[in-house]
Amino acid sequence: MAYNFAEIEPRWQKRWAEEKPYKVKRDSSKKKFYCLEMLPYPSGRIHMGHVRNYSIGDVVSRFLSMKGYNVLHPMGWDAMGMPAENAAIKSGRHPREHTYDHMKMMRAQLQNLGFSYDWDREIASCDPEYYRWNQWMFLKMMEKGLVYRHRRSVNWCPSCRTVLANEQAEGGTCWRCDSDVELKELEQWFVRITDYAEELLNDLDELPLWPENVKAMQRHWIGRSEGSFVEFRLPAVDEGLEVFTTRIDTIFGATFVCLAPNHPLVKKIREVSPEREAIDAFVIKMNRMSREERLASTEKLGQFTGIYAVNPFTKEEIPVYLANFVLMEYGTGAVMSVPAHDQRDFEFAKKYKLPILPVIVPEPGFHYDNELTEAVEATGVLVNSGEFSGLTSDEAKQKMNETAESGGFGRGAVTYKLKDWGISRQRYWGTPIPVIYCDNCGIVPVPEADLPVKLPDDVVFTGEGGSPILTSESFLHTACPKCGGNARRETDTMDTFMDSCWYYYRYLSPRLDTAPFDTEEAAYWTPVDLYIGGVEHATMHLIYTRFFTKLLRDFGLLKIDEPVKKLVTQGMVIKDGRKMSKSLGNVVDPDDMIQKYGADAVRVFMLFASPPEKEIEWKDQGAEGALRFLNRVWNFAENNGEIVKTETEFDTATLAGKEKKLFQKLHQTIAKVGDDIEKRLHLNTAIASLMELFNLLSATEIKEGVLKAVAGAVYRDLVRMLMPFAPHMASELGELYGFDASRWPELKQEFAVADTFTLVVQVNGKIKDKIEAEQGISADEAFRLAAESERVSAELAGRNIVKKIYVPNRLLNLVVK
RNA sequence: GCGAGAGUGGCGGAACUGGUAGACGCGCCAGAUUUAGGAUCUGGUAUGCUUCGCGUGUGGGGGUUCGAGUCCCCCCUCUCGCACCA
Structure with missing residues (x-):
């Protein structure tokens, strides 16, 4: 059948x-x-x-x-x-x-x-018995001071009255209703993942079996950066402006200061600024720019604020600008600008005609003869930097940090791009954050004994008016666990x-x-x-x-x-060179494929087509090929039932000829497949070697006794090795022919090596002949064999052998002149 | 721009430590079987030439080596991630 x-x-x-x-x-x-x-x-x-x-x-x-x-x-x-x-x-x-x-x-x-x-x-x-432990962990973190509430601006759709993720607010409009998305400040719960930033970064080195690209992505994501916080006074508004810099050594060359357009101090500055209208216009213009527009252009745009900042090192007043390239999300949202030594500041200074003052030279005694045509970003030795002149950048960074710290206007610091994890979602289908707001007691954690805080059922899903939880009277109102008074539950749920x-x-x-x-x-x-x-x-x-x-x-x-x-x-599974997606209409449904080719063939093809980390192109023909292979394996047993069924003892020591070759191929395959799965996860080559073994078995004419016994053993072990890939077929074959297919075959190491090999003979690196030779022959024996070869001896005639290189069990290279 | 990775037949890929390039499969070609098609089986399938042989070939150019797909340098192309990160 x-x-x-x-x-x-x-x-x-x-x-x-x-x-x-x-x-x-x-x-x-x-x-x-x-x-x-x-x-x-x-x-x-x-x-x-x-x-x-x-x-x-x-x-x-x-x-x-x-x-x-x-x-x-x-x-x-x-x-x-x-x-x-x-x-x-x-x-x-x-x-x-x-x-x-x-x-x-x-x-x-x-x-x-x-x-x-x-x-x-x-x-x-979504099982309350699962998410209660999310809540439990939240409470634990709360106990340890690892969560806090904080206002942060989020994408907000005024018509849906909900927060949108960045990808739902692309192009500045809501993905569901097309309204313009606003930035809204919302109180949200944050988890102090940054407390672990250093460990998360350092421990990547303890993960040798992780792919390099993933570790690189994480390092970049954590984004550790050593530098300094420095405070510049703004006398006009009587405020300090904190900037972050990795190059405090260049601070004597700071000729202006730039703020992000959405920096909180901008509000205060515009109140006192003669440039108020220009500031407002610039801020509005920047807010209008979409993410894409901002990313597409590197043109520097700025606006003078009309006020000045005092450089704490030079005591000089320098102008304060708003600049499009300063991001509120990174550092403090404000930078000191050193056009001589930072390319962005350089371009900005050129455009707005601001002074460019070099304070770093490559080596002592060096002078810049001409006006700079671009920023010199390399570190070096300080000049024009008061008492710090003559120090190297590294020395200066340390000294200046100390000076700033003792002067109370700065300090050396490490910052991370990784931000604390905002976990609040104004959504229903998530874990309720186990917190209660009481007018008397403030924020009160739900007692552990009251967990889980279950999602309410009396809710209406309208898509409007914010989270559906807000429609649940039973959920919203509760008693304060501390004072028993009327209290309100947190309605935000956790990030999934x-x-x-x-x-x-x-x-x-x-x-x-x-x-x-x-x-x-x-x-x-x-x-x-x-x-x-x-x-x-x-x-x-x-x-x-x-x-x-x-x-x-x-x-x-x-x-x-x-x-x-x-x-x-x-890697991804693609079709016609592209990612499978409904909109492209190239989605392949696994159920259809299982029906057509069977689960085993689908699995075998998936694993055979490519090593795991690569992309794979789904091809029906490939699955057909896998099915063909499985079919051939099946048919072998159909046609050789007796051989497969009969387990006959044979003396491995006396194996010779075809049966030895077959038996050796089996053990080579056992070694190879095991290695491929366990060490490299290269399942494609594992399957290929199973195919090779089967090809040899089915090409072998099985006539007499010992060969029959060997062929039976080979087949049964082949089926065992197929079990991880095609478990249904392997299980069925084991049962039909009465052998246990659930154990991995035992490797006989002494048979995992063939007893002959193809000796490749090269003359001056070019292959001249291939000779079948015994494993383990010496260099001299290999040379003797080579010399017997007509082709090789013709090459050697009349020439001197300068050097013989013998790679045991592989190749002999003769260098001649 | 920065970071990571990859370029090998018509296609997916193999070659793990520098040692026979193209395993295995798909596709294609021929043959067998078949009324036909499908299925199955057998053989062939990098390329050029003066074809039982000789040469050339792993994105391009250079180098190290007896020997390079593999190592080094330069360049090109592609994929992924990040991106005005102060």
């Missing part, structure tokens, strides 16, 4: 669901392996990216289980977030119903692919990145109701040995999750510093 995946696959899936062979328990007698894949958002359908991601993880999990590891391989749902809420606004259906329906559909799809998850550990972040920060610890004890997870389980299972997911999470999720691990460690729940030993970021 032909290989009927449509019948075989569902049968095994059902059996796995019933018998739970992938259920695992802590067992300290076994070596553990925690294989984790990024959990999906329940969008309703699995897509090809998931198939690829989870197929990679499944191969590693199954392989290591077969090798006797205790493998934890869980799956769950990142179930909160905006899409469900937006769907609720459209359909009126509660996000919960919507989400649980989606989870059900997607769980079925994952099961259709035959993934070896321990489904008993499944979690969903909070949910995904620690979910893989919840898998360890998913139903525990006394703590987020069991610390003994954690001591056994953590860290995650392999984490597979998309590179799009390189910064956000993967920084937050590293941060949370450090937090939980400091709370005493974990003993590790880093959550993930090895990280793999898999």
Whole structure:
């Protein structure tokens, strides 16, 4: 009977669901392996990216289980977030119903692919028993002073009355209603991730098995910068203006100061400024510019404010400008401008005819003869810098920091681009922030015993009037836990990145109701040995999750510093050279493919087409090829049932000829496939070598006894090695032909090397002949063989051999003159 | 602009430590089977030439080496990330 995946696959899936062979328990007698894949958002359908991601993880999990590891391989749902809420606004259906329906559909799809998850550990972040621990952690952080409330400006749609993420406010208009987006100051909850910035940066060096590009992205994201804060007095408004600079050594060359157009002091300055109208016009112009416009142009735009700042080192007054290139988001939103030594300041000074004063020279005694044509940004030696003249930049930085500090107008400091994490969302479908506002007691945390603070059900989803939670009377009004008086609940919910920060610890004890997870389980299972997911999470999720691990460690729940030993970021699945998307109409649905080719063939093709980190182009023909291969393997057993079934002992020591060659190929393959999976995760070459082994087996004419026994053994081991890739077929073959396909074949190292090799003979580096030779021959023997070759001896005739280079078991190069 | 990575047949890719370039698969060509198509099986498939052989070939140019896809320098192209970061 032909290989009927449509019948075989569902049968095994059902059996796995019933018998739970992938259920695992802590067992300290076994070596553990925690294989984790990024959990999906329940969008309703699995897509090809998931198939690829989870197929990679499944191969590693199954392989290591077969090798006797205790493998934890869980799956769950990142179930909160905006899409469900937006769907609720459209359909009126509660996000919960919507989400649980989606989870059900997607769980079925994952099961259709035959993934070896321990489904008993499944979690969903929208379950109150899950998100109560988000709340618990929030309270813990609150206790430790790691959260605070702060006003920050956010994108605000006045018609939807909600906060928009940057990508929802592109072009300055709301993605849903097209209203102009405003910047609005809102009180929000922030988490002090910057307290851990230094550790998050330094510990990247402790992650040798993370891809370099991800670490580079995180370093850049954290953006450590050593410099100084310096205060310039603004006599006109009687205020101090703090600037951040990495080049305090150039401060004697500061000829003006620039503020971001939205700097808070601008309001005060315009009150006293003769340039008030010009300032207002400039600020409005800048606010109107969209993000794209700002990014597209590097033209320097500025406006004199009419007031002056006092340089604390020179005591001189220099003009204060507004400038488009100064960003409120970085540093203090104000810079001292040194046009001689900063290219941006140089361009600005040229445009607005401001003085350019060099204060750094490359070496002592150097003079700039001509006017500068560009800024000299290199460090060097100070000139025109009062008592600091003659010092090197490095010496000056230190001395000047000391001077500033003792003078009370500055200090050396380290800043980060990483900002504290704003976790407030004016949304319904997220974890309620467990805080109560009382008129008498102020901000009161919800007592731990009252957790979880559940999302209310008496809400209306209109899409207007802000968060739907505001429509819930039962939620809004509560009693103050401290004084019992009337109080109001926090209506903001948490960023969903909070949910995904620690979910893989919840898998360890998913139903525990006394703590987020069991610390003994954690001591056994953590860290995650392999984490597979998309590179799009390189910064956000993967920084937050590293941060949370450090937090939980400091709370005493974990003993590790880093959550993930090895990280793999898999490439996208594309079609016709482009990302799959609905708008391009090139989406390939995994269900269709499973129906057409079967889950095993889809998995094999996905893994065979490319190594994990590369992009992969979906091609139906590729899946056909994978199916063809599986078919041939299946048919071999059909045609050679007796050989496959009959396990005959044979003496490996007496193997010779074809049977030895075949047996050696088997063990070479066992070694290669194991290596490819375990060390390199190059599943494409692992599959290729399985194909090679099968090609050799099927090309071998099997007639007499020993060869039959060897061929049977080879076939059975081939099926075992196919198990991680094509588990349905391998399981079925094992059962049909009565052998245990669930153990990884044992490697006989002595057979993993062939006993002959192709000796490549080169003359002056050019290949002249290839000779079959015994493994382990000496250089002299190799030379003797080469000399016997007609082609080689013809090359050598009448010439002197200057040098012989012999690479054992590979090649002989003769250098002649 | 800065940072990371990549350029190998018609295509996806292989070559792991400097040692046979193109494994394995797709596609294509030819043959077998078939009424036909599909499926299957067998063989071929980098390229040039004076074709049982010889030469050339891993984005381009140079270098190190007995030997370079692999190491070094310069250049080109592409992908990803960040981007007026003070």
